[in-house]
Amino acid sequence: MELVLLGTGAADGWPNPFCTCASCSLAAERGEIRGQTAALVDDVLLLDCGPEAPRAALRAGRTLAGVRHILLTHAHPDHVGPAALLFRSWAGRPEPLDVVGPPEALELCRDWVGPDDLVRFVPVAAGETVRVGGYTVRVRAAAHWAVRPGEVPGDGDAVLYDLTGPDRRRLLWATDTGPLPDVTLAAVAGAEYDAVFLEETFGAKTDHGADHLDLASFPRALAALREADAITDRTDVVAVHLGHHNPPLPELAERLGHWGARVLDDGAVLEIGPGPDRSAVAPVSAPSRTLVLGGARAGKSTYAEGVLAAEPRVLYLATGVVDDGDADWARRVAAHRARRPAGWHTVETTDVAAALRAAREPVLFDCVGTWLAGRIDHHKAWDSGDFADVEADVADLFAAWRGAPVRVVAVSNEVGSGVVPATASGRRFRDLLGRVNAALAAESETVVLVTAGLPAALRGTTPGQRAR
Template sequence: MSVRLIGTGAADGWPTPFCTCASCTAERAAGRVRAQASALLDERVLLDCAPSTPLAAERLGISLAGVTLILHTHQHSDHFSPATLMYRSWVREEPLTVLGPPDVVEAAGHWLAPEAAVTLRAVQPGDTVEHEGYTVRVLEAHHRTGLGRDGATECVLYDLTTPSGERLLYATDTGPLPAATVSAVTGADFDLVLLEESFGDRLDHGTRHLDLATFPEQLRRLRAVAAITERTEVVATHLSHHNPPTPELSRRLADWGARVLDDGATVLGEAQPAVPTPIRTLVLGGARSGKSVEAERMLADAAGVTYLATSYPPGDDGEWVERVRLHQDRRPAHWSTVESLDLVGELGRDGDPLLIDCLTLWLTRVMDRHDAWDDAAWAGGGDAALRADVAELVAAWAATTRRVVAVSNEVGQGVVPEGSGSRRFRDEMGRLNAAIAAVTEDVRWCVAGKVQNL
């Protein structure tokens, strides 16, 4: 199976011609232009045909002359170009089959002469169509066109099996996948999934599209039913300028086993070289640098996560209670929370991925336990007790086989604290971070909400 990406952009493309936002400006400077979403399977099956598709294909050196089947997801103007069917009929007499919801077929019929060698076939979720060895299963989308007859929503997704047995899921446009669609692809073990990710970091869009919060959730749901497996290649498409620039988007998607590719890229459905997933990740940063958000985002596609909170119970401190509540509200409902200082024990157990937030509060409480803030207690054995605990933690971290992400504060870049206990804490925090980083294969630095891989 070979798939060429003719377009990977949303309706207005990316960069958007009338926009000067940071995302559009960065993409423009890099020379990247994404046309409206469309893909070509085996040079024979065209997945969506937007107004921009024919010229985009021509510019990319992609021929559409061999296309015998076009699958339209819905009638929105960035996915459906009935004029293209007419233009094709002017130059080609070979038979062409066009599938789409009833309103697509009805609209397409107005553009074709009676003698055109085009077969229009209306499909709905649950239908299966055979075409030249390809099996096309029609799935339900979570999208509203507003163009359906009697106000009905007419939008579908496609599950295709090639003559040689490879399988592709084409899922654009859609919001969170309907339960019926997830059920229909149970055990599919797709070779390739093209999944829309329209709105990036804009989470208040209120549309039936996916963003960088709901996209990984769909991956989790599809993995739970073995529709996506370790060998499945996942590519994000239908991208807009609400996403961060491509390098940052690629970095984030990689944590979920997904990729973003340029227009014109060839995607092979055969097994791709595996990208090793790190076991240990350390996320560093200052206050409000985005480190907790980054850590949580990394595990957003996991089937389950154990969130290990190391802070003191909030007690009657209203401001701290509110901080804890905001952290809790941000976590997915299927995550579990453990409040404990026993990091060594948790690292030694098998289980779901472990998110430790954070090492700074753990060190604070361990210093409290050994009275290590006091100079006399420190000199009287507190230093040895603290460092023994740290050494035990570092050893457990180095030996763990459990996927673990830990958050820690970088506290050494501000002014020198006034008190000796505070200076001691700053020094020990730096030593702990360095010791953990030395046995960590994935260390990330957060500043101003941006992330640098160290």
């Protein structure tokens, strides 16, 4: 099965032609112009057909003369451009054409068909299966609303398409939707898709409602699909329907790469099935070690959590236990707990080495500084001045980190750039933590420094960057 991405942008594309935000300005400067999301499969089937799709096909070097099937997901104008049917009529195409979609979308198209055109309208709803040509189309529920002609916005009239081709390759076309409904996750369980095209409209904007995905909900949707065995390590995951609330493309590609997903340009051609596309993104669950450094309140913990956000299950090693006498620290711990996904298991411990050795699922270790302070306190090294037991714990941590059998992300404070501590104990702690950070970094495939919420790779090439 061959798929041409005619567009990968949101309704207003990316950049928005009326916008001068940093994301839009940088995209325009780089010539990264994205049109409304649509795709052409095997030159015979269109997945959505907004007003930009016909011209996008020509720019991609394709003709639509062979199209026999159009699958419309919903009635929003970036997905239904009914004038395409008129253009086809003017060209005098004599072949039959199937137009499949929710009734509201089909209603927008009926008046654009000539009286002698062999167009068959096929209304569908979630849960149904239809055959068009050699393709099996399973209709899945979306969490999205569309406008019914002459009515107010309503729910339940947008769908997703689970498409199997004549070669038995299978893909999920999941645009537009919010967090996937339970009925959809149940329906796609065990699908083991060859490719998934999943919308990621709103990027860093999370106050948009619940009928689209963003950089917080997108990885959770991937985790749910992985948990259902709909996405495997062999599935090519592509983010589509991208809007200008996303960070600039290099940063977005890096974020998506952590989750086993990628972003492609308009006009990209994919061979769905075994091939180079399948290996472009490394399996997210492969054993690896990532060290995330940063100053106080730099966003390092949020970044580290994001790295593992698409994992269905994560062991969260929290080394900063709650002190009932410190209200501010208790609030910080509570905030960390609240933003962890439901599938993450939290263990509050300073015995990190043992936990790493026993881990059977990805681990987030947050943070090294509080772990080190806890081990110093545990051995009463400040009172005795004897740090031999602390050094033994450090050596044990290095050994466990080096041999970690799962994907591990650790967070630590970068203490070498601040004010020199005024006390001897402060200077000793700074020096010791600096040595610990350096040793962990030496045994890490990826090292990232977070400053003012922005990550900079000190070592390692992320999967997302390789895909570019």
